[in-house]
Amino acid sequence: MNKPTVHDIAKEAGVSLATVDRVLNARPGVREKTIAKVNAAVERLGYVRDTYAANLARQRQYRFVFVLPEGPSQFTETLKAALQEAYASQIADRVVLRTVSVPANDPHAIVRALRALDTDRLDGVAIMAPETPQVRDAIARLKEAGLAVVAVATDLPNSKRDYFIGINNLSAGRTTGLLMGRFAGGQGEVLVVTNSMRSRDSLERRLGFDEVMKSDFPAMTVLPSIETYDDPARMASVIADVVENRPGVVGLYSMGLGNAPLLDALREAGRAGQLVVIAHELTPKTREALQRNELAAVITQNVGHLVRSALRVLRAFCDEQSIFEAQERIRIEIVLRENLY
């Protein structure tokens, strides 16, 4: 038997097409009893609305905005590229997309950008930003206006966002810890470098990393995190110091942004390839470093998947459809030289 249509429902329920339509689209003017009759028929026949036909009739447009940080990070660049690519594909059917870039380190700019969004001409927003009370408020405003809101890559757990698309950073840190311990042989000191420990992402990763180090590799020592604040010179001096004065250091964990300066500094110091270096995010730089054996591993999330997922989830929320969790779960990927493709 073919898929049932609204006409079949009407016949089955013994009502007219118009009534079925009123029920399905939650329009007023139908008795409870009739609503029940229609719903029963829907159940019985297993009717599912043809979203594409519905979108056609309704001339549906999904107007989405991606609010992304703009900075020296290659991560954002790859993300934007992936967005462009996805936009040209089937997934972006009936989607009108706009990207808003905000300076990464300006907490006020992000709020201004969110406040400036014209909620009347928008159906959904994807946000990648650190969480602040102001950001939470701005998101509450978007939700009140009926928009779908998803957090991308970095979660906004205390905001009213509908969904988070990205990895669990605690697990990511734990994964790195396990890998570091195993690769380094369970002995020696590990240095953790990061751009800044102020972000929750960094904190969570560090937390997970330490947990595993402590429980699984008690013979190893994890040194305090060193913050480099986007400053290549600072990074160079940190690395030089390690190379000269800390012979016990066997591993290096680059927790966030700023992989490029780290790799440069290591190469400069002539220690590239001798330490177990693990970094986050697969970018052209880290890719190359993996190939040269300068990085032992990269912990990453697939940005293509990330943006496609964001688009699908935004649509689902706009249509009040359920989302296919298994498809939207972003995996913590471990990339070595050999599964780099």
Added chain:
Amino acid sequence: MNKPTVHDIAKEAGVSLATVDRVLNARPGVREKTIAKVNAAVERLGYVRDTYAANLARQRQYRFVFVLPEGPSQFTETLKAALQEAYASQIADRVVLRTVSVPANDPHAIVRALRALDTDRLDGVAIMAPETPQVRDAIARLKEAGLAVVAVATDLPNSKRDYFIGINNLSAGRTTGLLMGRFAGGQGEVLVVTNSMRSRDSLERRLGFDEVMKSDFPAMTVLPSIETYDDPARMASVIADVVENRPGVVGLYSMGLGNAPLLDALREAGRAGQLVVIAHELTPKTREALQRNELAAVITQNVGHLVRSALRVLRAFCDEQSIFEAQERIRIEIVLRENLY
């Protein structure tokens, strides 16, 4: 400006809707010159056919069959479950799906199954089977009948299949080699066990594994592959032998099916957790073993991704659409205890 429609094309090209339709659907009875005019208009306006509207009008059905091996393997089970799950989702819009199971170790059965397919009532076939000349011929027949054919999980490179959806097993073997060498500390012997070395998948994995072992970990010794032919007793005796007589063995690589008996045997022998054991395919069994630290790592491919990809690719070939490579590339995933979710 909104997306152009066929009407816009007709206006732009200065022809009627009927002619535009004839050109777009490659129907006969249009002069070369007119075809060029229409195509020029399509180019100029950047027209893209609305596949969903087209499918609606055409009452399109995608009738697909998945031909899958039936055996003691948990892999096939997870694959079928994923297929069921995907079938309920958007991806399977207008798809009518059937699964055909064939005994895994009967090369004739697969050919019989492929020959039995009614090509008139079918639009595409996804096949997971070892390649033989007869299978190649059967696929050639399907292609001649105009069907879309994809190989899933295990490639059929010399057949006429349109596409392969799965991982590169040479790279998978290389990845495992790198991981094994790193985890085991570059010293000692490694045992390789597999159900059978007759499959190309096994051969390629072994090849890749050996390549990396030789180049990156020359101090390690890889022992000859041991085949267990689906026989738990044989597996148990192999493991017992290793535990008792081969103290130099530090690592174990389970290359294909039969992880369950291996893990059972290891537990039996009391050596679970002491060797670096790496296996393929994430299943309930291997998942549990990771959690118990009995497996150091699992090399796998996401079966959900696999089947969704197969469905998308089959559709694309049916519609002669281009496929979005980045989305269809199946990654070689490294799963540790910590990124297991």
Added chain:
DNA sequence: CTAGACATGAGGTACGTTCCTCATTTACCG
């Protein structure tokens, strides 16, 4: 010059849905 083949146009119906309007029926209240 004309028959016949071929090219093109005009217009309609359909797909499954949405969203109208207008008419009719039903239920409830006093």
Added chain:
DNA sequence: CGGTAAATGAGGAACGTACCTCATGTCTAG
């Protein structure tokens, strides 16, 4: 019981595309 409001029915147009028929226009060969 009539009056009124609410519920329902009937039907149509539209979305973008496919596919059909029939009429008309144009070219070419004889």
